[in-house]
Amino acid sequence: MDRIRELVNLIHSLAPKDKKLKIMNVCGSHEHTITYSGLRSLMPKNIELVPGPGCPVCVCSESDIINAINLSKRDDVILATYGDMLRVPTKVGSIRSSGGNYLMVSAPHEVLKVALENPQKKVVFFSVGFETTTAPTAALLEMGVPDNLFILTSQKLTPEIMEVLVNDSEVGVDAFVAPGHVSAIVGSKAWEIFPKNYGIPTVVAGFEPENLLLAIVKILYQIKKGKAELENVYKGVVKPEGNRRAQELIYKYFYKTSVNWRGIGYIPDSGLELKEEYGYLDAKKVFNLPEIKEEKVPGCIxxxxxxxxxxxxxxxxxxxxxxxxxxxxxxxxxxxxxxxxxxxxx
Amino acid sequence: MKVEIGHGSGGRLTRELIEELFLKHFDFSELHTLSDATYLQGFEKIAITTDSYVVQPIFFPGGDIGKLSVSGTVNDLTVSGSIPNYITASFILEEGLDFSELERVVSSMAKTAKEAGVKIVAGDTKVVERGKCDKLYINTTGVGRVVKELSPKLVEPGDLIIVSGSVGEHGISISLAREEFEVETEVKSDCAPLNSLLVPLFKYEGLKFMRDATRGGLATVVVELASCANLGALLYEEKIPVREDVKFICDMLGYDPLYLANEGKAVIVVSKEEADSVLKELRSHPLGKEASVIGEITGQSGVFLKTKVGGLRRLELLDEDPLPRIC
Structure with missing residues (x-):
């Protein structure tokens, strides 16, 4: 508690008096800690903690969710996915409100059991999220899956979307808090381009409030000194090179391609699809799923x-x-x- | 033996079910007249409540649908400042339900009723075709003698908010009993009748409001109270008792223990002057050992939580059942 107070005091003393700072997180779990612990209420008025495109549920394309809903309505299919995907609304409802046979899993390997227990059904795992959920899906495939298990992939890549952010001249982001879980997979080096090429201070942080506050302190020190560097305050978990084995597995089964971010649109090389040779596992191919046009809601920004x-x-x-x-x-x-x-x- | 459609026909099988199972366990003289209605001793002012129980699975660590159906109704009466006396029980049974399962539920109801000192005095049974309900549903209606009228309207700024024990256990125990997650823990539902804990509080003048923190959890109760009273509240996260294992599972799944259901915890609002005595009284009872003052009523609108790190978080009504987060 004293440590927290110390960090908050430091943030107040380091915050520039004359300008507004926008510090962006790109991770659902960071945003969870910030709101859950009420960290915004501890910030000086001119420091804004803003959530970027880090909420995997929010950016999952409507087309993928509608395809998941339609699959779950087939008598021969059981759709399995993460809990908070169940209530994401689309123009045809959510998986929970409009879906048929669906169930919730908390980790990819649980679908293996479902597939083995239901040999007469086709089990489709709706695999959503960033690098953190891609790696366990790849590990599942590496374990070997039964013939009745298929993957509906909607996997996205974090460093790539952040680069889109900084390439846009109108984006006024002053610093990034880089996601700890994603960094554990991709390595802290993945964020080097942001301070180096774009002059944006970037600090990799974990998920305890204290760790996030420390990241903000580090960012403010950099801004005060007029520097932009990559720092890592989550060193126990995040290594510069990341988890090589996980990276190998991901790119054994998946390839980078252009994917649709809900509300943003298609972004080149910002997501992952199953490679051609694993087409027999790919629900999009096996069930011949269409790309459903996303209608932009008039006025939505x-x-x-x-x-x-x-x-x-x-x-x-x-x-x-x-x-x-x-x-x-x-x-x-x-x-x-x-x-x-x-x-x-x- | 299994429940058959005929058990709900009103004929011989129904009679057998009532006499051989329900009356065997529900040993209350008022019920044994088997008349269309039961005559009860009247009171000057009665409180009445009704609730339906559809929990799945019907047996879970720490309780079952039967215990829940009696405790829930007893608790609703108690937190309304009344002493629960009588309960009715209506059953909707699925054709094919095992008699042994039904008997476990019924005997658990009888045990809980005895423990709570209430009598089950009327009932009904219907059987629906297989697949039309999930094993069994129970509705209980309860009446009690009003001793102390409590209301959000009595609540004033400066009053203290007490919770009678640790929160979140029922919600976690049900989630885990549904085998939604591969986690092994010893978390049990807190399902229990609270009248022996709470009725002794009726004597305190400064007792203003009580509610059992069931669906929606502790946070929803306080938000609802504040909104009815046109006041606000400030809660202190570090004062709210949460078991370590519940905290751990919540962290893992992204649940908030303040929004998880409880079936044996009450939120109590009491004047500052009497808070110490009320707390002492609660802690002297086995169900109230962990009772804690968790916050206070404030004059401004909105319910806020002072988090462990000193931040402020606004608490709102529960939108939807909590679901685990992706990562």
Missing amino acids: CHEIVLGKSYPTDCKLFKKVCTPRNPKGPCMVSHEGACNIWYRFS
């Missing part, structure tokens, strides 16, 4: 919010027609989406 260009309060739909119970855009979908957080905490 989630794409700007996710990229840190606009605030939820700039959106005409915010709090009027777009609410957590009836979200119009992806940022209102989950508790980690920027609009949802603004709705509940402002």
Whole structure:
């Protein structure tokens, strides 16, 4: 507790007096810690902690979710996915409200048991998320899967979307807190380009409030000194080179390609699909799933919010027609989406 | 033996089910008249409540649907400032339900009723076709004698908020009993009738409001109370008792223990002056050993949690059942 107070005091003394700073996290779990521990209330007024496109539920494409819903309605299919994917709304409802045979898993290897126990069914694992969930899916494939198990992949890559962020001249992000779990897989080196090429201070952090506050202190020291460096305050878990075995496994089964980010659109090389030779495992191919056109909601500015260009309060739909119970855009979908957080905490 | 459609027909099989199973366990003289309605001793002012129980699975660590159906109704009456006296029990049974399972539930109800000092005095049984319900559903209605009228309207800024024990155990125990997650723990549901713990508090003048923190958890109760009273509240995270294993599972799954269901915990609002005596009284009872003052009622609107790190988090009503986060 004393340590926390010390860090908060340091943040207040280091914060520049004359300008606003926008520090972006790109990780659902960071956002969870920030809101859960009320860290925003401890910040000086001119330091904003903003959530970027780090909420895997929010950025999962509507087309993938609708395909998952439709698969679950088939008599011969059991759809398995993570808990918070079940309530993500689409124009045809959520998996929970409109789906048929679905079940929740907390880790990919659990679907193996489901497939073995239901040999007469086709079990489809809807594999969603960033590098942290891709690695266990790849490990599952490496273990060898029964003939009745298929993967519906909607995997996305974090460093790649962050580069889109900084390439956009309108984005006013002053610093990044890089995600600890993702970094454990990809390595802290993956973020080197941000301070090096774009002059943005970047600190890899873990998920305890104290660790996140320390990352903010480090960022403020860098800004004070006029430097932009890569630092890592989660060294016990994150190594510079990351988890090589996990990286090998991921790229044994998957390849980088252009994928659709809900509310943002297609971004080259920002996601993963199963390689051609594993087509027999790929639910998109096996079930011949169509690409369903995502209709942009008129007035929704989630794409700007996710990229840190606009605030939820700039959106005409915010709090009027777009609410957590009836979200119009992806940022209102989950508790980690920027609009949802603004709705509940402002 | 299995439940058959005929057990709900109103004929011989129904009679056998009532006499050989229900009456065997529900040994209350009022019930044994088997009339259409039961005559009860009246009270000046009665409290009445009803609740339906559909929990799955019907047996879980720390309890079962029968224990829950009696405790839940007893608790609703108790937190309303009344002494629970009578309960009715209606059963919807699925064709094919094992008699042994039904008997376990019924005997658990009888045991809980005895423990709580309430009588089960009327009932009904229906059987639905296989697949039309999941084993069995129970509805219980309870009446009690009002001793002390409690209301959010009595609550004032400066009053203290007490929780009668650690929160989140029922929610976690049900989640794990559904085998949704591969976690082994000893977390048991806290399901229990609370009248022996809470009725002794009726004597305190400063007792203003009580509610059992069931679905929606502790946070939802306090938010609802504040909104009804047109006031606010400030809770202190470090004062809220949560078992270590519950905390661990919550961290792992991204659950918030403040929003998990309890079936044996009450939120109590009491004047500052009497808070110490109330706390002492609670702690002298086995079900209230971990009772704690967790916060206070404030004059401004909104319920806030002072987190362990000193941040402020606004608490809201539970939107939907909690679901584990991806990562």
